[in-house]
Amino acid sequence: MMTFLTIVAVFLVLFVIGQVLGVFELSAKLRGRNVYDVTEKESKVQSVMMLVFLAAYFTFILWQVNKWGGSTLPVPASLHGVTTDTLLSITWWIIIPMFVLTHILLFYFAFKYVYNKNRRAEYFAHSNKLELIWTAVPTIVLTILILYGLNTWNSITTPLTDDVDHIKMELYAKQFDWTARYSGADNKLGSADVHLIDATNPVGLDVRDENGNDDIIVKGEFHLPVNVPVQFNFRSQDVIHSAYMPHFRAQMNCVPGMTTKFKFTPTITTAEMKQITKNPDFNYVLLCNKICGAAHYNMQMAIIVESQEDFDKWLAGQKPFKAEEAPAMEVEKTVVEDTAVEAVEQVEADKAEI
Amino acid sequence: MSGNHHHHEEDFIFKYIFSQDHKMIAKQFLITGGLMGFVGIIMSVIFRLQLGWQGEPFPFLESFMGDWAPNGVLDPDKYLALVTLHGTIMVFFLLTAGLSGTFSNLLIPLQIGARDMASGFLNMLSYWFFFMSSMVMISSIFVEGGPASAGWTIYPPLSALPQAIPGSGLGMTLWLTSMALFIVGSLLGSLNYIVTIMNLRTKGMSMTRMPLTIWAFLITAILGVLSFPVLLSAALLLIFDRSFGTSFYLSDIFIGGKVLEYDGGSPILFEHLFWFLGHPEVYIILLPALGLSSEIISTNSRKPIFGYRAMIGSMLAIALLSFLVWGHHMFVTGMNPFLGAVFTFTTLLVAIPSAVKVFNYLTTLWKGNIVYTPAMLFSIGLVSTFITGGLTGIILGDSALDINVHDTYFVVGHFHIVMGLSAAFGMIAGVYHWFPKMFGRMMNNKLGYAHFWTTIVSAYGVFFPMHFLGLAGIPRRYYTNSNFPLFDDFIDMNQMISVFAILAFLAQLIFAYNFFYSIFKGQRAPQNPWRSNTLDWTTPVEHLHGNWPGEIPEVHRWPYDYSKPGAEEDFIPQTVPLAEGEFDEGHTEDEH
Ligand code: HEM
Ligand SMILES: [Cu+2]
Ligand SMILES: [Cu+2]
Numbered sequence: 026m027m028t029f030l031t032i033v034a035v036f037l038v039l040f041v042i043g044q045v046l047g048v049f050e051l052s053a054k055l056r057g058r059n060v061y062d063v064t065e066k067e068s069k070v071q072s073v074m075m076l077v078f079l080a081a082y083f084t085f086i087l088w089q090v091n092k093w094g095g096s097t098l099p100v101p102a103s104l105h106g107v108t109t110d111t112l113l114s115i116t117w118w119i120i121i122p123m124f125v126l127t128h129i130l131l132f133y134f135a136f137k138y139v140y141n142k143n144r145r146a147e148y149f150a151h152s153n154k155l156e157l158i159w160t161a162v163p164t165i166v167l168t169i170l171i172l173y174g175l176n177t178w179n180s181i182t183t184p185l186t187d188d189v190d191h192i193k194m195e196l197y198a199k200q201f202d203w204t205a206r207y208s209g210a211d212n213k214l215g216s217a218d219v220h221l222i223d224a225t226n227p228v229g230l231d232v233r234d235e236n237g238n239d240d241i242i243v244k245g246e247f248h249l250p251v252n253v254p255v256q257f258n259f260r261s262q263d264v265i266h267s268a269y270m271p272h273f274r275a276q277m278n279c280v281p282g283m284t285t286k287f288k289f290t291p292t293i294t295t296a297e298m299k300q301i302t303k304n305p306d307f308n309y310v311l312l313c314n315k316i317c318g319a320a321h322y323n324m325q326m327a328i329i330v331e332s333q334e335d336f337d338k339w340l341a342g343q344k345p346f347k348a349e350e351a352p353a354m355e356v357e358k359t360v361v362e363d364t365a366v367e368a369v370e371q372v373e374a375d376k377a378e379i
Numbered sequence: 380m381s382g383n384h385h386h387h388e389e390d391f392i393f394k395y396i397f398s399q400d401h402k403m404i405a406k407q408f409l410i411t412g413g414l415m416g417f418v419g420i421i422m423s424v425i426f427r428l429q430l431g432w433q434g435e436p437f438p439f440l441e442s443f444m445g446d447w448a449p450n451g452v453l454d455p456d457k458y459l460a461l462v463t464l465h466g467t468i469m470v471f472f473l474l475t476a477g478l479s480g481t482f483s484n485l486l487i488p489l490q491i492g493a494r495d496m497a498s499g500f501l502n503m504l505s506y507w508f509f510f511m512s513s514m515v516m517i518s519s520i521f522v523e524g525g526p527a528s529a530g531w532t533i534y535p536p537l538s539a540l541p542q543a544i545p546g547s548g549l550g551m552t553l554w555l556t557s558m559a560l561f562i563v564g565s566l567l568g569s570l571n572y573i574v575t576i577m578n579l580r581t582k583g584m585s586m587t588r589m590p591l592t593i594w595a596f597l598i599t600a601i602l603g604v605l606s607f608p609v610l611l612s613a614a615l616l617l618i619f620d621r622s623f624g625t626s627f628y629l630s631d632i633f634i635g636g637k638v639l640e641y642d643g644g645s646p647i648l649f650e651h652l653f654w655f656l657g658h659p660e661v662y663i664i665l666l667p668a669l670g671l672s673s674e675i676i677s678t679n680s681r682k683p684i685f686g687y688r689a690m691i692g693s694m695l696a697i698a699l700l701s702f703l704v705w706g707h708h709m710f711v712t713g714m715n716p717f718l719g720a721v722f723t724f725t726t727l728l729v730a731i732p733s734a735v736k737v738f739n740y741l742t743t744l745w746k747g748n749i750v751y752t753p754a755m756l757f758s759i760g761l762v763s764t765f766i767t768g769g770l771t772g773i774i775l776g777d778s779a780l781d782i783n784v785h786d787t788y789f790v791v792g793h794f795h796i797v798m799g800l801s802a803a804f805g806m807i808a809g810v811y812h813w814f815p816k817m818f819g820r821m822m823n824n825k826l827g828y829a830h831f832w833t834t835i836v837s838a839y840g841v842f843f844p845m846h847f848l849g850l851a852g853i854p855r856r857y858y859t860n861s862n863f864p865l866f867d868d869f870i871d872m873n874q875m876i877s878v879f880a881i882l883a884f885l886a887q888l889i890f891a892y893n894f895f896y897s898i899f900k901g902q903r904a905p906q907n908p909w910r911s912n913t914l915d916w917t918t919p920v921e922h923l924h925g926n927w928p929g930e931i932p933e934v935h936r937w938p939y940d941y942s943k944p945g946a947e948e949d950f951i952p953q954t955v956p957l958a959e960g961e962f963d964e965g966h967t968e969d970e971h
Contacts, residue, residue, distance in 0.1 A: 063750050063824060071751035089844055096868035098850040109779050120770045127737060127766050134744040135759055146682035146942040147746035150964050156689050163734040167727050175720050177779040182716035219633040263634040264537040265646055271852030274783045278712045280646055281536055282630030285713030314786045314854040316530045317537060318544045319455045322857040
């Protein structure tokens with residue numbers, strides 16, 4: 026019924042517009058002009074609208090900055106985050122004046138040079154001098170930005186070497202959750218293989234690799250000590266995901282079949298951040314930022330940044346991955362077959378539901 | 380060429396359906412592309428309802444979407460399906476085929492002085508491939524599992540595995556089929572455009588006397604010919620992986636409780652191939668819009684376009700660079716950091732020719748004598764959106780900064796403004812401006828004004844705030860943000876955006892109404908309503924095969940002699956011979 030009424034209403038409105046238009050056109054004809062001719066007065070009205078729009082646009086932007094400026098870009102909580110934020114500010118300082126200047130010129134010219142039949146436009150087809158200026162100036166400005174940007178990029182992407190004290194860990198993605206793995210006492214991540222994945226071995230660790238035995242696997246949340254560099258490895262089990270930690274200005278895709286890397290040093294503990302944001306419930310998060318399926322919007326893990334002592338205490342309470350719990354390579358086949366059967370049953374069951 | 384079928388009567392089918400006349404084909408592209416665009420916009424309104432009022436039921440959704448919206452709440456899988464189709468339709472169907480297909484077809488022969496395209500038959504095929512492609516894409520909505528849902532970028536493995544998302548079943552097969560047809564159509568069209576422009580220019584129409592529209596279409600067609608085949612091969616390899624068990628893109632996958640047999644492939648390879656087309660694609664969308672608006676701004680400012688040669692030069696520079704920057708979509712894929720650095724460098728270079736274009740537009744307006752037709756309004760809107768969206772590209776192109784905003788709403792805001800809005804504005808401006816040429820009637824200005832102001836206000840209302848969402852860390856392609864307390868501050872912003880999105884949609888109804896009303900009831904068009912210089916306005920209002928009743932006119936000057944000192948009128952058509960000692964801006968050295 027509602028739908029029907031809406032449709033009727035829409036048609037009525039269209040009909041009315043049509044009638045009004047008809048009247049317009051008739052009256053225009055009676056006055057002996059074509060409706061499509063833009064009169065000087067009409068142009069004038071539009072030119073004034075240009076100025077009105079300029080004012081409205083700028084006001085709208087200022088209003089947004091005022092209303093949401095405080096909730097947008099969070100305080101950077103990593104070492105390199107401070108650098109990239111400086112680069113971002115510099116970029117804003119170039120972009121915003123350019124934006125304001127060109128918009129003022131655009132809409133002011135649009136207002137000022139409105140049609141007047143007693144005036145003639147200036148025949149001004151080109152000027153090498155002007156064109157040189159506005160090729161050269163952006164070139165210089167961009168050169169500076171490029172140099173600064175690349176410098177920052179290089180320092181962010183150079184992996185940590187072993188002479189720097191740091192933590193090695195892995196973030197492992199699957200539809201639709203995260204698993205974190207610490208490298209344990211030896212600070213070496215054990216190797217892994219998808220064929221070894223099962224209920225007790227969520228990331229597919231290979232028991233024959235000693236490095237993995239002391240690895241610590243956690244779910245739900247992971248902890249980081251403040252001011253200690255972390256070298257992350259990222260892997261994925263099924264589709265591409267992206268590990269995104271906006272407060273740390275960190276993001277890296279997790280791609281099945283390869284290992285990707287990113288490093289950062291957290292500088293603000295969760296407790297401190299609660300104070301900075303005046304939000305007692307504040308928590309750092311890891312979110313998924315690459316479309317990965319139905320629950321892409323809800324693939325998260327909490328991150329707790331704390332003092333080294335607290336971190337050590339927490340880590341000591343976690344269980345290392347032990348040899349007995351993992352299936353050895355030899356039993357792989359049966360395990361896989363079992364799970365395969367389960368999976369097929371699962372799919373059948375799902376289908377039946379649909 | 381087309382001289383032989385000049386005078387015989389065509390029956391309905393050959394005139395309106397299997398037409399080989401470029402003007403009719405242009406209209407077919409416009410209507411088909413426009414209808415697809417309409418579908419695309421409706422999809423965006425539906426998913427904006429979900430994003431504005433997250434999880435709240437809208438019972439009417441269920442009444443026409445059925446189990447896509449159980450109890451009136453959009454299903455998360457279907458949300459992704461809608462986003463994917465919306466993106467695909469807007470980028471390829473509306474703004475590639477709808478924009479380039481329409482105006483290249485309409486204007487290339489008319490503005491260079493040719494009787495038709497080099498091959499009318501290929502041209503017709505090009506439309507019919509596009510049409511079939513549209514039908515296949517639309518039909519994918521109705522298949523089991525739903526249409527493709529892996530985003531318009533269809534990255535594998537998500538797009539390869541139905542276990543990962545139901546849309547990657549038959550829906551994705553149809554998506555790939557549709558795109559393959561689309562690419563064939565696009566290639567036929569582009570080759571035709573290039574050949575026509577290179578070979579069929581009328582006497583006197585040297586390259587430097589071509590309107591900027593034609594330059595834009597030429598460069599666009601070249602981009603298309605060079606980049607679309609790469610997408611085709613990317614799609615073919617994906618089809619192999621999906622259907623024949625190859626492993627081009629897949630490796631080490633454990634899903635649905637078992638390990639898949641793929642080994643040794645790389646999803647990153649797909650991304651390289653995809654963006655090798657994907658980036659030039661944004662210029663395939665944008666350049667025609669820039670060409671149309673250059674023409675419209677010059678005509679309505681009654682002033683030559685400023686820096687004609689610099690405009691051509693910057694389009695060529697943009698086109699060249701567009702092949703060297705695709706990696707900026709992949710800064711956080713784990714690509715070699717050195718490569719990232721190179722792509723940052725090339726990407727930021729694009730800002731230079733873009734800046735040149737903007738300043739040239741501004742100088743064209745300066746001391747002009749501006750007539751505000753609706754087309755002119757939309758062209759000025761285009762300059763504004765091109766600036767607003769282009770500037771944020773400087774942030775995204777800088778790899779160090781992109782780390783934090785990649786794939787967030789900042790990107791959605793950026794590309795909608797710089798590509799979506801600019802190209803849509805250019806296309807709409809083109810429709811208002813060339814409507815009399817296409818349909819022999821005029822559109823209504825008053826409705827045009829109302830359309831423009833409601834559109835620009837609501838468009839900025841939708842896309843500007845998204846920059847704040849993105850900087851706050853809200854990822855794109857999220858069905859809801861309510862699972863993160865972090866984003867609670869933006870609930871009202873999301874509502875505001877959705878309200879503006881609905882307004883933006885309603886504003887397009889004004890346009891649709893004006894368009895269809897004017898086709899049938901608009902006032903009859905005079906031959907040259909905008910007092911324009913280009914050859915298209917020397918053809919009779921009534922369409923005829925071969926365009927000009929007699930000889931094709933000869934060209935004597937460049938197309939931008941507006942308000943030339945010494946001339947009586949404020950425009951001098953290209954067909955008017957140069958006066959004694961008169962200097963032509965479009966001259967080439969060899970003419971001396
Ligand atoms: C009324 C007008 C429009 C509205 C309200 C709108 C809204 C949106 C929104 C909110 C998204 C992001 C959804 C998400 O990430 O979850 C989106 C995606 C997209 N839109 Fe639009 N849009 C509009 C017009 C356009 C136009 C004109 C284009 C042409 C370029 C376009 C191209 C795209 C593309 C390519 C995507 C990305 C799809 C993907 O993520 O796979 N849209 N749109
Ligand atoms: Cu994910
Ligand atoms: Cu790009």
